[in-house]
Amino acid sequence: MLEVSHVSKSFFGFAALSGVSLRVAPGSFHALVGPNGAGKTTLFNVIVGRYRPDAGEVVLAGRRITGLPTARVVRLGLGISFQRAQAFLSMSVLENVVLAVLAQQGRTHDGVRELAGYEDARAAARELLGWVGLAAAADAPTASLPLGDLKRVDIAMALAGRPQMLLLDEPLAGLSRAERREMVRFIEELLRGLGLTLLFTEHDTEAVLRLADRVTVLHQGQVLSEGTPDAIKRDARVVEAFLGE
Numbered sequence: 001m002l003e004v005s006h007v008s009k010s011f012f013g014f015a016a017l018s019g020v021s022l023r024v025a026p027g028s029f030h031a032l033v034g035p036n037g038a039g040k041t042t043l044f045n046v047i048v049g050r051y052r053p054d055a056g057e058v059v060l061a062g063r064r065i066t067g068l069p070t071a072r073v074v075r076l077g078l079g080i081s082f083q084r085a086q087a088f089l090s091m092s093v094l095e096n097v098v099l100a101v102l103a104q105q106g107r108t109h110d111g112v113r114e115l116a117g118y119e120d121a122r123a124a125a126r127e128l129l130g131w132v133g134l135a136a137a138a139d140a141p142t143a144s145l146p147l148g149d150l151k152r153v154d155i156a157m158a159l160a161g162r163p164q165m166l167l168l169d170e171p172l173a174g175l176s177r178a179e180r181r182e183m184v185r186f187i188e189e190l191l192r193g194l195g196l197t198l199l200f201t202e203h204d205t206e207a208v209l210r211l212a213d214r215v216t217v218l219h220q221g222q223v224l225s226e227g228t229p230d231a232i233k234r235d236a237r238v239v240e241a242f243l244g245e
């Protein structure tokens, strides 16, 4: 589904990524892990076209997307939910998802009041909110939601384009232990149910081991190891690198 080949990216001479390659199989859940500053978010930014790599290629479902603008990449079937939620806190939950649906369709609108008029987009947004279990919160002010629900809104927005694949950057960040467990279950049920391919980053080891089919370990901008969660757990290089940090 996704193939990253030999991607390098430097900032002012500092190599954030050096020759990173990874392949994400269709329908699999693939974790990208590594210590702070390893290059995980940078790689995501390269994949979604926010950063142009200095070298290397990104191929999505057989199509070269290297350097394409983010809006194009999203329209080609990649849903994105990054660490900072994208929903506008001043709008209702439904309005946020309607905006995402309209953006996905490349449609413009003349302001929030107008959103009441887009019946088809509103219907699509209600369906998406149903998928993430927030149908009852459609008319709630987004600012009133607990963080776990806000992250669900963000995922509903990422699903607005009916992507084949989702990128989640630290979906559990900031959540309590109980909320994390709930979010892991939610991600598992929703995305497996939809048959989506998932590439995600996460510092919560327990969640990674529970969710991931494959794990790629990044360390100082390079791939240190790649394999099943069980193999990664037993990889001496990984243990050493993490204990060293």
Ligand SMILES: Nc1ncnc2c1ncn2[C@@H]1O[C@H](COP(=O)(O)OP(=O)(O)OP(=O)(O)O)[C@@H](O)[C@H]1O
Pocket: 011, 016, 034, 035, 036, 037, 038, 039, 040, 041, 042, 043
């Ligand atoms: N736009 C930028 N300009 C300069 N340096 C950057 C930029 N983006 C990332 N970096 C640097 O690249 C390195 C990798 O950062 P990145 O955010 O990808 O790490 P990460 O693995 O996502 O870490 P974390 O787990 O803390 O989110 C860091 O040293 C960071 O300071």
Ligand SMILES: [Mg+2]
Pocket: 040, 041, 042, 169
């Ligand atoms: Mg990051």
